[in-house]
Amino acid sequence: MEEELKTLAKMQALDDQIGRYRILQKELPKQLNEIIESVEEATANLLAVETERAEINKKQRSVEMEIKQMQEQSKKYSAQLTEIKNNKEYKALNSEIAYIKDKISDNESSLLELMELENEIKEKIATAKSVLEKAEALKKEKESDLREQIASLDTKIEEVRTQRNDLARTLPVSLVKYYGNMIKHKQNQAVAYTREGSCGACGFVIRQQMRIELQLRRKIIYCENCGRILMNRFEDKTDDASS
Numbered sequence: 001m002e003e004e005l006k007t008l009a010k011m012q013a014l015d016d017q018i019g020r021y022r023i024l025q026k027e028l029p030k031q032l033n034e035i036i037e038s039v040e041e042a043t044a045n046l047l048a049v050e051t052e053r054a055e056i057n058k059k060q061r062s063v064e065m066e067i068k069q070m071q072e073q074s075k076k077y078s079a080q081l082t083e084i085k086n087n088k089e090y091k092a093l094n095s096e097i098a099y100i101k102d103k104i105s106d107n108e109s110s111l112l113e114l115m116e117l118e119n120e121i122k123e124k125i126a127t128a129k130s131v132l133e134k135a136e137a138l139k140k141e142k143e144s145d146l147r148e149q150i151a152s153l154d155t156k157i158e159e160v161r162t163q164r165n166d167l168a169r170t171l172p173v174s175l176v177k178y179y180g181n182m183i184k185h186k187q188n189q190a191v192a193y194t195r196e197g198s199c200g201a202c203g204f205v206i207r208q209q210m211r212i213e214l215q216l217r218r219k220i221i222y223c224e225n226c227g228r229i230l231m232n233r234f235e236d237k238t239d240d241a242s243s
């Protein structure tokens with residue numbers, strides 16, 4: 001009977017391993033997606049700030065153009081001014097020139113504001129570039145490894161399952177069936193080890209008589225509460241999948 005219990009313990013260790021692989025099957029694709037998404041996000045962000053800069057540059061060029069046109073206009077008027085004899089016309093043209101000069105000055109202020117904006121956006125671009133570089137470096141470092149791991153998990157699970165099934169063949173069919181049911185319905189745990197006089201899985205306190213039977217290892221003991229196969233841990237680490 002002790003051999004059967006050891007076999008069950010080994011089977012549980014293998015199912016624990018399968019459980020860990022299953023968790024990885026969920027987690028690794030998430031990690032991979034996060035890495036890919038962070039590159040996409042950083043790319044989109046860089047594009048957005050670069051577009052913003054292009055718009056600022058466009059405005060700058062148009063303001064500069066306006067200033068140039070107004071300066072030419074002002075020069076033209078100033079030249080006309082010397083030829084005017086009529087006082088009324090002289091005044092009118094003079095105030096027109098003053099108006100244009102005000103406009104030029106306004107435009108020069110907006111040009112300065114745009115330059116400041118451009119400096120800010122340059123910093124944003126630098127930050128966005130460095131974020132993108134880091135995201136790409138992380139992707140380069142991890143992507144293929146993650147993809148390989150994800151691709152190999154099915155095979156790994158199949159290998160462990162085969163080992164477990166080989167062990168199961170040495171046990172009575174009804175016991176294997178019971179074990180399988182527990183694995184299926186009790187969070188992948190069919191075997192529970194005793195812990196300080198209780199079931200290590202559900203915490204139910206084990207009766208004195210049962211504790212003695214657990215020490216004797218002469219029959220299969222089931223937890224009276226959760227139904228899992230109960231046993232004391234083996235000293236030789238039978239239940240450790242890594243050994």
Ligand SMILES: [Zn+2]
Binds near residue numbers: 201228
């Ligand atoms: Zn229990």
